[in-house]
Structure formats: structure tokens, C-alpha cells
Amino acid sequence: MSDRLFLLDAMALIYRAHFAFIKNPIRTSDGVNTSALYGFANTLLDILHNQKPTHLGVAIDTSAPTPRHEMFPDYKAQREEIPEDIAMAIPQVKRLLQAMNVPLLVRDGYEADDIIGIMAARADKAGMETFMVTPDKDFGQLVTEHVKIYKPGRQGSDVEILGVKEVCERWGIERPSQVIDILGLMGDAVDNIPGVKGFGEKTATALIQQFGSVENLLANTDQLKGKQKEKLEASRDDAILSKKLATIFTDMPFEAELADLVVKPHDDEALKAFLTEFEFNALGRRLFGDDFKAGRGRKTDQAVKQAASLSPDAPSAQDDLFSPSVSAKLTTIADTPHVYHLVQSAEERQKLLQLLAKQPSYCFDLETTGLDPRDTQIVGIAFSWKAHEGWFVHFPREKAAAKAVLEEFRDLLTREGTEKIGHNLKFDLSVLLAHGIEVRGPFFDTMLAHSLIDPDQRHGMDYLSETYLRYTPVPITSLIGTEKDDLFSQATMADVAAQDARKVADYAAEDADVTWQLAAKMRPELKEQVYVFESIESPLLPVLTKMENFGVKIDVQALREYGIELEKKAQELQKRIQENAGGPFNLNSPKQLGEVLFDRLKLIDKPKKTATGQYQTNEQVLQSLLGLHPIIQDILDYREVTKLNSTYVEALPHAVSKVTGRVHTTFHQLMAATGRMASSNPNLQNIPIRSDLGREIRKAFVPGHDGWILMSADYSQIELRVMAALSGDEAMIEAFAQGHDIHQATAARVYGVELDGVLPEMRRTAKMVNFGIIYGISAFGLSQRLGIPRAEAATIIENYFQQFPGIKRFMDQIVADTKKHGYTETLTKRRRTIRDITSANATVRGQAERVAMNTPIQGTAADMIKLAMIHVDTALTKAGLQARMLLQVHDELLFEMPASEADQARAIIVDAMKNALQLPHGVQAEVEAGTGTNWLQAH
Missing domain, CATH: 3.40.50.1010 (5'-nuclease)
Incomplete structure (x- = not known):
């Protein structure tokens, strides 16, 4: 080579x-x-x-x-x-x-x-x-x-x-060395290379393409005209200097x-120590495989015997009813063997059930053939209730026989009061619910626990095991690896279990064992957040499981018809845009669009550019150009139409389950560090509601039964109410108490006019400020959003804080407290560590301060709707209603119910939502609820 x-x-x-x-x-x-x-x-x-x-x-x-x-x-x-x-x-x-x-x-x-x-x-x-x-x-x-x-x-x-x-x-040049000449003319703001004042990349490139070099250009300035010649003559020395600096x-x-x-072998021990120190475990395994950490060799028969002797409850290796096996790996903190049992016979299962029945708490983990809870086969269940020991119940492959084995565990799993521990428990609960078993709590999910302990970190089981236990679990690729010569490279978990149940037992029981140990390590760390964990996140698990299992009905034909309408509108917009642009171009190419807007139409003098030198044409840039040319609004409309078509109209029908005929999203409780929920596969959180075109998508969400309706219940301006409550600002609290339009009331105060004197543009500005304050908006940010000078934006923010001084004091206090303690928290004591709050870098520190200001407000609102979901689910069940909760989208809950239950269900839902969390200073949550034959009508 x-x-x-x-x-x-x-x-x-x-x-x-x-x-x-x-x-x-x-x-x-x-x-x-x-x-x-x-x-x-x-x-x-x-x-x-x-x-x-x-x-x-x-x-x-x-x-x-x-x-x-x-x-x-x-x-x-x-x-x-x-x-x-x-x-x-x-x-x-x-x-x-x-x-x-x-x-x-x-x-x-x-x-x-x-x-x-x-x-x-x-x-x-x-x-x-x-x-x-x-x-x-x-x-x-x-x-x-x-x-x-x-x-x-x-x-x-x-x-x-x-x-x-x-x-x-x-660069459009003849030879690479000419890059120096272009850099010399355009300069570099980062390195403070002056260049020629007023020359950007485009001008510099064009001149070097024409003249070949800076020197030749300066020798032929007589060929230039107007300001270009003036600028170059005035910066002659800078051009020569800048070329030298850029060389x-x-x-x-x-x-x-x-x-x-010459490449040399690395120092294995020094590199292992380095990767371990910084917890780069994936890189360590990539380099060293199973030898990444010390003491990882496969155990001998002697180790098996030692394992049995160390466990006082374990029989000898020869006569153990559960056929003990020992994991192939040891922890790095102690040379402790792991004893894992394979359970296959009816007799073995009964003995296991007797042992489990005595436990106040146990960990369980399903092994399945797939990741769709409604379309997967259970391969087995692993259990653990003591460190370094686990049991794996292997299910028969035949469906009827597997169902019979699962039924043996129904009473155990549905028993209230026995704590069930797991990692990403919602998946296991969903699979079991799809198989007809509704698991009862209380629950302890190590993924959720760590998401509260350190929300900005990773929460995967391998990472947590390595962090808390200094132990790397067996990877799933050891069972169903991807190597071509791997025995199970094309196999499912069921295939592996059929050929080597012991191998799956070691893998599955280890997961249960590790999760059991993690729970023990994490309990003390929850400390002040125990209420959030035990009263919000854990009780929400079965609620979300049911919502995911119910799914929501989609009118696929209605979507297809709307897709035809959107396609027609997109073609009309495309035709009009290209006519206004003076010729055809690819609307989906940011490069071509930028050239049309700024080279051909010359909408502004100094357009922003990306790091690669292309013009910026993102939505924020286009919004700032509104009013300069009719083409801008058409481009924004075109983007909305095409996004709606591709993201929802075309995609949602493919998300309909072949098993249930409904769409089943997956809810994520703690994807955001503030506690706000998200959804995926498909993401139903981002279905637009503010535009007429986006709202039409909601028409396709319909009841799943004849005689049923949808009900939407929505918190009214909940984050602003939370801000008023937490800050104690009298003026904002009074506005809510009087039932005023909060944005109109804000505008009246900021602009010093009566309520009926507030103009639409005043209200729009006030609304932007109200929501911007929640996110710590700066004068620069407000000026960008409103398209006004920064000085004017600064005056508006200053007037806002003069009229609402309690909010200003509240925001300042949050920042001060966060700098003192290193974290901020919600009304329910949900904590978020803000590590950069004392950074010496002003940009980094400013971002951290904005996060600190926002978290208590957004996080408290998130806690409120989670509590509401728990209370609503409990109340509807207690009332014996068929009404069921389908979706949570930001501050809104969507329900499906028989029309005859509407009045009773509405009263229950509104009451539970309004009283989910008591806000300080007497601020009341307000809920609006509507019904209809589709989601749009109900909203």
C-alpha cells in the first residue's frame, strides 16, 4: 500500500x-x-x-x-x-x-x-x-x-x-492557489483580516475570476467602475496585507x-485508562472489545461453583432446580459472580411464582421479537429481586402455549401494592396490555428516575450501568449480531431462544439484575424530587400505556382528498413564484432560492450567508423579508403546503396499524429537560393549529365508533398564568382575575392606552413579548421576531418590566438562585441542573440564564398537565365511563367517547384539569372544552 x-x-x-x-x-x-x-x-x-x-x-x-x-x-x-x-x-x-x-x-x-x-x-x-x-x-x-x-x-x-x-x-477559479487572492479581498472577520471594505465573497470571487490575482487586479483598477473602483483604490494596502495574512x-x-x-501502536493500558476516565465506553469497546475493562474473562467451572457458594439461597450447581448459569462478565468494582437461572418447566415456573409472591418489590423485563407492542411475540420474562441474581422464564414458541404461560403470571403482574421495577417500563407495560394484562403499580422506572436526577445526560441502561455500577452489560449483538459469520446474524430473539435458551437467559436475566441494582443506587439520589417521581412520573406510566394502546382513528380517505387539494395549491404557488422570479428555478434548492431573492431581485443589500457561503433562506430570514415583495409570502405558503403534504397527508396513512386500524404514537415523558412530553412514530405534537391549512389536518382525526364523538380540553394561556402565579406580579394576576384578554391588557399597559384603544399590531407585539419573556427573550431576539430596530425592542421590554415589576424581580431571582445552587426547579420541585450559569463566556452564560428563567415556568405547566392526565384517567375509570384519553398535545388533551357521555365526561375532565395543581397567589387555571365529529371541530 x-x-x-x-x-x-x-x-x-x-x-x-x-x-x-x-x-x-x-x-x-x-x-x-x-x-x-x-x-x-x-x-x-x-x-x-x-x-x-x-x-x-x-x-x-x-x-x-x-x-x-x-x-x-x-x-x-x-x-x-x-x-x-x-x-x-x-x-x-x-x-x-x-x-x-x-x-x-x-x-x-x-x-x-x-x-x-x-x-x-x-x-x-x-x-x-x-x-x-x-x-x-x-x-x-x-x-x-x-x-x-x-x-x-x-x-x-x-x-x-x-x-x-x-x-x-x-470557488470558480482556475487553480487552488487563487483561494489566497479571494480571501485577501474578502477578508476574515474572525481573524480580523481587513480585506477590502464592502467586498464579500461574491465580489471577491468574481474579480479574481476576471483578473486572476490581487496584484493584477490592483494593476488594472481602471477597468472597474463606480463604488467598486473607489472601494478597491481606498483599500489597496489592505488588499496586499490581507493576502499576506491569508497565505x-x-x-x-x-x-x-x-x-x-509513521503510525505506531497505541499504549493499550494508557488508552484504556483514558477512555475509562472520561466514560467513553462505546469507543473503548470499539477498540478493545471484551478486554476494555479489567477482569472480564469468561468464567470457568470453578467460578460457577464459587458463585453458588457465595449465594446462601442458591443450591449447588448440580441439583439446582433452576439450572443456574453464571454471566460471562464480572463487575469492575468487585469480583462478584452473577447467578442466572433458566426457567422452562411448569414446576420451575410455580416455584418461581412462589418466590416472587413473597417479594414486596421485584424487577421484570420482557424479551420480545419486535418493537411494536401490538405486533410482537413475547420470548420470555426476566425477573430479579436480589443483586447478582436473576431468573428468565422462557416462553414456548407456539402462540397458544405462550399465552398459557403468560396467564400463569397474570395475578403476579396485576397485584396492586407490589412495586414493579424496570428500565423503559412503558414498553413492557404496553406489550403486556396488548396481550390483555394491565400491570398494576407502584412502578420504579430507572430510565425515568435518571431523567429526573440528571435530565441533560443519557439514560440508556448500558450507560447507567457503566456509570453507577462500572459494569458493561452483554450487548444484544452477542445474541443477534450483525457479523456475516455470526450464527444468529439473521435471527430473531425467538430463533436464538429456540436454539440456545441458556444464551438468552444470561442476556435477559442480566438486564433485570442490572436494573434492580440501578434502582437501589438511584433511590437516594431522587431526594427532593421524590414527589415528582412518585406522584407524577410513575403514576403517569400506565396512563400513557393505555393512551398508546388505544391509538386514534384516522380518516385516510379524507387525508387523500386533502392531499390532492394541497398538491394543486402547491402547483399554483410554484407557478406564481417562478413568474415573480422572472423564470423557472428549483424552489427546494436553498442555493437557487437565495440567488433569486438576493442576486436577481436584490431584496436587501447585505443578506446573511451560511458557513459555506450560501445565502440564508430559512423561515426566520423569509419572515424578516415580508412586505418587500409578494414572492416572500408565496414562498412561505409553498413551504407550508409541501411540508403538510409530506409530513402528514402522505405519512399518516402509513402509520395506521395493520393490527388495530388506528394510529399509535409513542409518548416520551422526559425527552425535554423541563418535563414536557413529546411523541414520535408518528410525531403528533407538531400538527399545526395556527394556520388555516394546518388546521385542516385535524379534520382527519375522527372517533373510532359510530355514535361516538371527540372532545378537546385545552388549558388557556397556562404558561402565562404560571408566570403570574410564580412571580406574584399584581398587575398580571389582576388582569387574569378580571378575565381580560391578557395580550390586550399587556399592550394597554406597555403602550399606555385604554383597553379599547389597543390596536391589532400593539396586541401582536404584546403577545410576542409575553411569550418571549418566558424564554428570556433579549432586545435583539425581539427585534428579529418583530422586524423592528433593536433600540425600539429594548424600549418595549423596558416598558414591560416597568409595568410588571414582579416578573422582572422573579426572573432576576431565578438567575441569582441558579448561580448559587447550580440548579433551578419547578413548583413541584422538579430540578434541572444548569451547568453553564457561571460561565465566563457571555454567550454561553446568557443561554444558560434563559434556560434557567424558562424552566420553572414551562416545567410547572408540564407538571400540571401530567397531573391532570393522572386525575382525569382515575376519575373517568371511577365513574365507569367508556370515555378514554387519546392524545396529549402541549396544553391540550383529546378524548374519544360515546356522545351520550359528553356532559358527564366534560364536567369530570374540566374539574380534574383545573384542580390538578394549586397555583400560588390565587391564580386559577382555566380550561376550554369542545366536542365534534373530528378533532378540528372539537378544538
Whole structure:
């Protein structure tokens, strides 16, 4: 194989990795943000594994000044201070490289770009195939026949490799070295390279395409006209300087030789220790497999005997009725064997049932052939009620026989008062409900418990096991792996169980055992959140299980007819848009749309651009352009029409279950750290309600029986009522008490007019401010949303807080308390840790402050509707009504019921919702309820 050199731009990759996970950072169990470190490590390992380099080096900057600072003292003077999480990652990246025996290329006075340039030039001269691993466009100037840019994939995208052809096409130039000239003209705000004032990428590229270089351009300014010529003449010196600053050095002396970059074996022990320290367990298993952690070897017969002797309740290996087996793995915190029993005969099941009947609490976990609760076969049930021991009941494959075995466990599972423990219990409850068994609580779900303990972390069982127990459970691929030569590569869990029930027993019983141990570890950590867990999240489990099992009826024919209407409207809009654009173009291409709006129609002088240089054409940008040209509203309408058609009209019919004929969404209790629920497969939370076109989708949601109706019950402005209650602001509380339109009342106060003097645009602004305040909106954010100057937005916010001083005090107090304690909480004491609230980086800290302000309000509203769902379900059942809850969408609940039950059900539902959670300062929740033959009519 020919030599292949990979040169990594460390800081570019570290920054890229950090911001790739900015919304959902990767953290260790003690809260350290390892996003940048993980992303860098993952990129490095991908290259080593998939690209097979023969030579490898990582270049990194130092803080020492460079020759560019001598040329231009203000070089990089405007760069923001490095975020703390990135600063903390840099020394750890160096440790990682040391453990992997990867050379770190660094020297004071040299930027990483220059080091890469020097080594790439040497490799090019030697004819070595070289890849510069970086997302930085500046490296295009170094590309040759043998030297290419390697841009790692992002969020699932493929790696992009840019050679001479790709770089020249990207910039429209003849040779890669001309990238320097373009960069020199356009400058770089990040590095404070001045460029030519008023020249952007488009102008700079066009001029270099015409003149070939900055020098030739400056020698021929007489060929330019107007302001372009004036700007260039005024910035002549800046253009020359900027080209020098943008040039990557390739001929400076540097100690490292290509031979020093030969790939070497990594230090196994140092690397294992590093990956363990930062809890990069998936990377560890990828590198070392079962040897990732010490003491993981498969047990001998002697270990089996030792396991039996360590468990006082366990018979010997020879005469145990349950045929004990020992897991193939040991914990790292103690060399404790695991005893797992396979239960197959009727006699064995009865003995197990007798043991379970004595337990006040036990863990159970189903093994199934699929993930659709209404269309899956139960392979078996695993149980555990003591650490390091578990039982697996293997079900017969024949359906009637399997059903008979399940019936043996009905009384056990439906017994009230016995605690049932599990991980992601809702799936198990759903499967059992689909098989006719409604499991009774109380429940302890370790996934939900950890979602409360640390809502911003991962909650998978493997991660929790590794974090709490320092133990990695057997992966499912060990049973139904994906390797071509794996015995069970094409098998289901049932196939595996039929061929090797012991193998499934070890796997399933281990899950139950680990979950039992996790529950014990987590109970003390719930502390102040025990009410949220025991009175909200756990009782909600069976409610959501029933809702998912009921599903909702869809009128597929109505959707198809509406789809024809939407398609016709989309064609009309497309025709009108292209006429207004002056010719045909691809409406679904952001690039072509940007060129139409800003090059052809020239709607604004300085349009925003993406990181790749394309014009931004997202919804926020288009909203800001409304009123400038009729084409904007048509484009927004076109996007809505096509999204409605693809997301709902075309997709929903495919979501109809072949078993039930209804659509069954999956509810997620704690997907959001505030506690708000979400749904998926399909997502029914985002069905539009504000637009006429979106509302039509709701017409397709209908009752499932003749003589039945739908009822919608919706909280009225609940988050604003919660804000009024928590803040104690007298003016807002009074507005609600008087029954005023809260946005009209707010507008009257902010603008200093009487209620009847509030104009529609005043109310619109007040509404935006009311909801924006909940999310900690800034003057800049409000100006963007309303399309007004920032100063005007700042005045509106200032007036708002003058009229509602209690809200201002409340928001300030939340931020102060969060900085003091490190967390914020809802009225029910649901906690959310805000780790960046004391960040030295103003941008990061500001975002954390907004999260802190929003969480108590949105989280309390989320708690209220969850409590309402529990109370409504209990009350409807107690009243003996057939009415049933189908959907929860933000602040709304949807029900299905016989028309004859409407009045009684309405009274029960409204009362339960209004009184679900007592708000402070006498603020009352208000609920609106309506009925109809479809969801839209009921809303």
C-alpha cells in the first residue's frame, strides 16, 4: 500500500465537535462536558480505522505571537475568549494523543495551519498522498494533485474529500492557489483580516475570476467602475496585507520529519485508562472489545461453583432446580459472580411464582421479537429481586402455549401494592396490555428516575450501568449480531431462544439484575424530587400505556382528498413564484432560492450567508423579508403546503396499524429537560393549529365508533398564568382575575392606552413579548421576531418590566438562585441542573440564564398537565365511563367517547384539569372544552 499521510487541524476539529453537541452536550456522570474531546477522539479513531493511514500527525496552535502579528498587530484581536469547556478539552486531547502514540506537531510562533502547510508541502514533494483533516476553507490554497482536504462528516453526513477539481469548482477559479487572492479581498472577520471594505465573497470571487490575482487586479483598477473602483483604490494596502495574512506558510523551518509521523501502536493500558476516565465506553469497546475493562474473562467451572457458594439461597450447581448459569462478565468494582437461572418447566415456573409472591418489590423485563407492542411475540420474562441474581422464564414458541404461560403470571403482574421495577417500563407495560394484562403499580422506572436526577445526560441502561455500577452489560449483538459469520446474524430473539435458551437467559436475566441494582443506587439520589417521581412520573406510566394502546382513528380517505387539494395549491404557488422570479428555478434548492431573492431581485443589500457561503433562506430570514415583495409570502405558503403534504397527508396513512386500524404514537415523558412530553412514530405534537391549512389536518382525526364523538380540553394561556402565579406580579394576576384578554391588557399597559384603544399590531407585539419573556427573550431576539430596530425592542421590554415589576424581580431571582445552587426547579420541585450559569463566556452564560428563567415556568405547566392526565384517567375509570384519553398535545388533551357521555365526561375532565395543581397567589387555571365529529371541530 502506498504511503498515506493525514494531518489533523486540532483546534478546528475541537471547536467543531464542541458546537456539534452544543444543544445536547456529552457529559461524564459527574457533569464534565466532554463533547469536544469525544468528537475529536471519534474523528481520530474513524481515520485510523477506515482510512488506514501510514503516517499521521496532529497540529495545534500555541498562544505565542506569530509573524502575522508582526505584519498586523491587530491580527486575531477580535477573537472571543475560548469557552471554558474547550479550554479544558485541549490538555486532554494532548493526553489522548500521547496514549495513542500520535505525534503532536506544535511550535511557538507557528499556527497549526502553517505546520500543516509545511508538512503537506514536504509530503507533496515526496509524492505522498496527503489529507488535511479540517473544515477550514482556507486550506483550499494548499490543495495539489497529491494534497487534499478531508472534511469529516457531520451529524450522519458523509466525509467530503476536496481535490483540485472540487476546490476550483467551489470557488470558480482556475487553480487552488487563487483561494489566497479571494480571501485577501474578502477578508476574515474572525481573524480580523481587513480585506477590502464592502467586498464579500461574491465580489471577491468574481474579480479574481476576471483578473486572476490581487496584484493584477490592483494593476488594472481602471477597468472597474463606480463604488467598486473607489472601494478597491481606498483599500489597496489592505488588499496586499490581507493576502499576506491569508497565505499559509509552507517553507518555514520545522523540526519534525515525515519519518516521525509513521503510525505506531497505541499504549493499550494508557488508552484504556483514558477512555475509562472520561466514560467513553462505546469507543473503548470499539477498540478493545471484551478486554476494555479489567477482569472480564469468561468464567470457568470453578467460578460457577464459587458463585453458588457465595449465594446462601442458591443450591449447588448440580441439583439446582433452576439450572443456574453464571454471566460471562464480572463487575469492575468487585469480583462478584452473577447467578442466572433458566426457567422452562411448569414446576420451575410455580416455584418461581412462589418466590416472587413473597417479594414486596421485584424487577421484570420482557424479551420480545419486535418493537411494536401490538405486533410482537413475547420470548420470555426476566425477573430479579436480589443483586447478582436473576431468573428468565422462557416462553414456548407456539402462540397458544405462550399465552398459557403468560396467564400463569397474570395475578403476579396485576397485584396492586407490589412495586414493579424496570428500565423503559412503558414498553413492557404496553406489550403486556396488548396481550390483555394491565400491570398494576407502584412502578420504579430507572430510565425515568435518571431523567429526573440528571435530565441533560443519557439514560440508556448500558450507560447507567457503566456509570453507577462500572459494569458493561452483554450487548444484544452477542445474541443477534450483525457479523456475516455470526450464527444468529439473521435471527430473531425467538430463533436464538429456540436454539440456545441458556444464551438468552444470561442476556435477559442480566438486564433485570442490572436494573434492580440501578434502582437501589438511584433511590437516594431522587431526594427532593421524590414527589415528582412518585406522584407524577410513575403514576403517569400506565396512563400513557393505555393512551398508546388505544391509538386514534384516522380518516385516510379524507387525508387523500386533502392531499390532492394541497398538491394543486402547491402547483399554483410554484407557478406564481417562478413568474415573480422572472423564470423557472428549483424552489427546494436553498442555493437557487437565495440567488433569486438576493442576486436577481436584490431584496436587501447585505443578506446573511451560511458557513459555506450560501445565502440564508430559512423561515426566520423569509419572515424578516415580508412586505418587500409578494414572492416572500408565496414562498412561505409553498413551504407550508409541501411540508403538510409530506409530513402528514402522505405519512399518516402509513402509520395506521395493520393490527388495530388506528394510529399509535409513542409518548416520551422526559425527552425535554423541563418535563414536557413529546411523541414520535408518528410525531403528533407538531400538527399545526395556527394556520388555516394546518388546521385542516385535524379534520382527519375522527372517533373510532359510530355514535361516538371527540372532545378537546385545552388549558388557556397556562404558561402565562404560571408566570403570574410564580412571580406574584399584581398587575398580571389582576388582569387574569378580571378575565381580560391578557395580550390586550399587556399592550394597554406597555403602550399606555385604554383597553379599547389597543390596536391589532400593539396586541401582536404584546403577545410576542409575553411569550418571549418566558424564554428570556433579549432586545435583539425581539427585534428579529418583530422586524423592528433593536433600540425600539429594548424600549418595549423596558416598558414591560416597568409595568410588571414582579416578573422582572422573579426572573432576576431565578438567575441569582441558579448561580448559587447550580440548579433551578419547578413548583413541584422538579430540578434541572444548569451547568453553564457561571460561565465566563457571555454567550454561553446568557443561554444558560434563559434556560434557567424558562424552566420553572414551562416545567410547572408540564407538571400540571401530567397531573391532570393522572386525575382525569382515575376519575373517568371511577365513574365507569367508556370515555378514554387519546392524545396529549402541549396544553391540550383529546378524548374519544360515546356522545351520550359528553356532559358527564366534560364536567369530570374540566374539574380534574383545573384542580390538578394549586397555583400560588390565587391564580386559577382555566380550561376550554369542545366536542365534534373530528378533532378540528372539537378544538
